[in-house]
Amino acid sequence: MAKKKKTKRKLAHPKLPMQGQLDLRHEGTHFDLRPIFDDLNQRYFHGRLRHYNVIWGRRRKHRPREYFVFGTIQEEDRIIRINPALDQPFVPLWFLRYVLYHEMLHSVVPDETLSRSRRRVHTEEFNRREREFPSYRRARRWEEENLSRFLR
Numbered sequence: 001m002a003k004k005k006k007t008k009r010k011l012a013h014p015k016l017p018m019q020g021q022l023d024l025r026h027e028g029t030h031f032d033l034r035p036i037f038d039d040l041n042q043r044y045f046h047g048r049l050r051h052y053n054v055i056w057g058r059r060r061k062h063r064p065r066e067y068f069v070f071g072t073i074q075e076e077d078r079i080i081r082i083n084p085a086l087d088q089p090f091v092p093l094w095f096l097r098y099v100l101y102h103e104m105l106h107s108v109v110p111d112e113t114l115s116r117s118r119r120r121v122h123t124e125e126f127n128r129r130e131r132e133f134p135s136y137r138r139a140r141r142w143e144e145e146n147l148s149r150f151l152r
């Protein structure tokens with residue numbers, strides 16, 4: 001039996017395990033992402049997205065002015081991040097649901113490889129399924145009309 005030395009090293013910045021930190025970050029000021037995710041998962045994906053964390057991303061000091069990223073998905077770690085700028089009262093719930101649906105769809109529709117260095121994530125299949133989302137057209141219109149509010 002190997003003897004284990006007890007280390008008394010103190011961490012300068014004690015951290016919770018990653019999972020613990022993420023668990024709390026689905027609650028925003030206006031929207032809680034968790035129940036929205038769960039509802040979409042049941043309604044449109046037969047509960048297929050398992051063990052995903054859905055969290056509000058961090059606010060960035062230097063945001064690009066030319067484009068705005070509403071959400072991202074990191075499939076290896078099963079994390080969907082939603083831009084915290086969407087956690088505002090003027091954002092309709094159906095728009096936030098659309099943003100979440102879009103990211104969730106990435107986890108079930110495979111990417112296409114175009115060449116060694118290029119992949120297409122918004123494939124025809126992806127676009128077709130995205131359009132099936134009930135408030136798709138309304139959401140895209142709202143996005144166009146309100147994009148300037150996020151780009152500053």
Ligand SMILES: [Zn+2]
Nearest residue numbers: 102106121122
């Ligand atoms: Zn996308």
